[in-house]
Amino acid sequence: MLVMKFGGASVKHADAVRNVADIISHHQDKAQLVVISAMDKTTNHLELLAHLARDGKETEALEQFERVKRFHRKQISDLFPADQVEAVEARVTPFFTFIERIVNGILLLEEFPPRTYDRIVSCGELLSTTIVSSYLSFKGLDCEWIDAREVVKTDATWKQAGVIWTLTEENVKKQVKPKMKGGRVLVTQGFIGSTTEGHTTTLGREGSDYTGSIFAHCLEADSLTVWKDVPGILNGDPRIRQDTVKLDKLSYEEAVEMTFYGASVIHPKTIKPIFNRQIPLHVKCFLDVELEGSTIGSETNSEAITSYIVKKDQVFYQIKPKDFSFMEERLMQEIFDYIYKSGVKVNLVQNSAISLMICVDNRKSNNHEFVSLLLDKFEVQVQEDLKLYTMINFSVKNLKEAADAVMVQQHGNKLFVVK
Known part of the structure; x- marks a missing residue:
């Protein structure tokens, strides 16, 4: 039993969809559940559409809506013979009708609340999976489309819904499970779920990896494979570092640390569900299926390789009591209460006798609320537009990275530098 996830880049045009179909066909001897993201940048295009409508730009919004429709209809016309196109278009038309209704509602009310966000952006995955599953059936595979919203149940935290595991597993x-059998391909959507009342939710941007992990956990799958446009998990971002190498094996713990501190190859929430079942996660390249890729599991062979992770758009706070008190436990508890109340995302903490220093993500509204809570009792110094550099399995030569840093920490084999 296999679970495989294909991201938006792997289904961005007709040739890419054909390639996905070839990959799936190579595993026809096993039962497969395939999680698919929205095609190319459709989620971004739907966000833009909604924002244009919210801002009252009706003409631009309608033009954007037509672009979304044309893109998907082109994929259909490129994938299917002429006598099949009308039938496939009939399957996607209800989603376009639904999008249009939402857009008209946004135009009328001139607002775009989080609940409406989840309703409109979910259509990207619904469109892509309808097209891909139709193509798999056209190619002769035993394929069935499953609506993830009927399976993955969540709370009502719009845009970042939490999974209700008991209901989802049931x-x-x-x-x-009753539909999983050798030769059968079940196609479902990443990123989306629904509340117990049936309202559509999303699991956070880039959350399709997490969906794959949810299904792998609940199915007790043999493995989860995430197909990317890279040869595997690299020890750094090749857009930043030229000397990157592939990590053949990583432990679950290493993978969690890398994703938490900013590595983008796997969604941070992906690891825990598969760790709980000890299910290996393979990261493979859809551009060259013969490459070995990387495996996240119980073993590692990366101890001697330094991994470099960069997390951008960081904010550094130095917090001092106004009365020059020591930074004792009572004051730190109060600060952490404010962190919890405001929803600040903390990446690094360091304290001295009279100050507490933290590095956080730049969530503007949350951070503003946090500072407002502090100002009665504390002086706050702020530095923005910083980066958090994390080096796992660092060596002495990496210490030069700490030059001119505002914050440096070392924990075991990890070096953290904020500058």
Whole structure:
């Protein structure tokens, strides 16, 4: 039993969809559940569409809507013979009708609340999976489309919904497992779920990896494979460093640390569900399926390789009591209460006798609320537009990275530098 996830780049045009179909066909001897993201940058295009409508730019919004429709209809016309196109278009038309209705509502009310965000952006995955599953069936595979919203149940935290695991596992057991058999391909959407009342939710941007992990966990799958346009997990971002190498094996712990501190190859929430079942996660390249890729599991062979992770758009706060008190436990608890209340995302903490220093993500509204809470009792110094550099398995030569830093920490084999 296999779970595979394909991102937007792997289905960005007709040739890419054909390649995905070839990959799936190579595993026809096993039952497969395939999670697919929105095609190319459709989620971004739907966000833009909604923002244009919210701002009252009706003409631009309608033009953007037509672009989204044309893009998907082109994929259909490129994938299917003429006598099949009309039938496939009929399957996607309800989603376009739904998008249009949402856009008209946004134009009328001139607002775009988080709940509406989840409703409109979810259509990207619904469109892509409808097209891909139709193509797999056209190519002769035993394929069935599954609506992830009927299976993955969540709370009502719009844009960042939390999974209700008991209900989701029960739904997988009743609705999905009975359909899993050798040669059968089940196609479902990444990124989306629904509340117990049936309202559409999303799991956070780039959350399709997480969806794959949810299904792998609930199905007790043999493995989860995430198909990317890179040869595997690299020890750094090749857009930043020229000397990157592939990490053949990583432990679950190493993978969690890398994703938490900013490595983007895997969504941070992906690891825990598969770790709990000890399911290996393979990261493979859809551009060259013969490459070995990388495996996240119980083993590692990366101890001697330094991994470099950069997290951009960081904010550094130095917090001091106004009365020059020591930074004792009572004051630190108060600050951390403010962190919790404001929803600040903390990446690094360091304290001295009279100050507490933290490095956080630049969530403007949350950070503003945090500082407002502090100002009665504390002086706050702020530095913005910083980067958090994390080096795992660092060596002495990496210490030069700490030059001119505003914050440096070392924990075991990890070096953290904020500058």
